[in-house]
Amino acid sequence: MNALDKGKDGEDMACTYLKTQGYRIKSRNFYYQKAELDIVASKDNKLAIVEVKWRLSDFYGSPETFVTPKKRKLLARAADFYVQKFNWQGETRFDIISIVGQPPNHSLTHIKQVFYFV
Numbered sequence: 134m135n136a137l138d139k140g141k142d143g144e145d146m147a148c149t150y151l152k153t154q155g156y157r158i159k160s161r162n163f164y165y166q167k168a169e170l171d172i173v174a175s176k177d178n179k180l181a182i183v184e185v186k187w188r189l190s191d192f193y194g195s196p197e198t199f200v201t202p203k204k205r206k207l208l209a210r211a212a213d214f215y216v217q218k219f220n221w222q223g224e225t226r227f228d229i230i231s232i233v234g235q236p237p238n239h240s241l242t243h244i245k246q247v248f249y250f251v
Contacts, residue, residue: 168211
């Protein structure tokens with residue numbers, strides 16, 4: 134499996150999970166400048182900007198630890214553009230979906246409110 138396939142497969146797993154939790158997927162792979170929003174989903178008038186991180190093991194650390202301050206800054210910039218473009222009026226937050234392992238032997242963790250959009 135190459136990196137592109139793995140990324141798409143991870144996002145597919147994350148979208149499936151989010152839908153089972155009552156989220157509506159509004160956008161996938163939304164690009165703004167150098168940033169990509171993996172998934173934009175909504176639930177209860179809240180917008181979740183979801184970064185998906187998948188690692189085959191957590192030997193080098195949990196997947197969510199790879200969302201660096203630089204990455205957060207890029208995500209915030211892209212989210213700001215998204216919110217303005219689509220005139221979103223509700224709360225916006227940043228979530229991470231962390232996937233460890235290879236299906237079917239994998240774990241998926243949804244970490245909500247990693248940081249808020251201000």
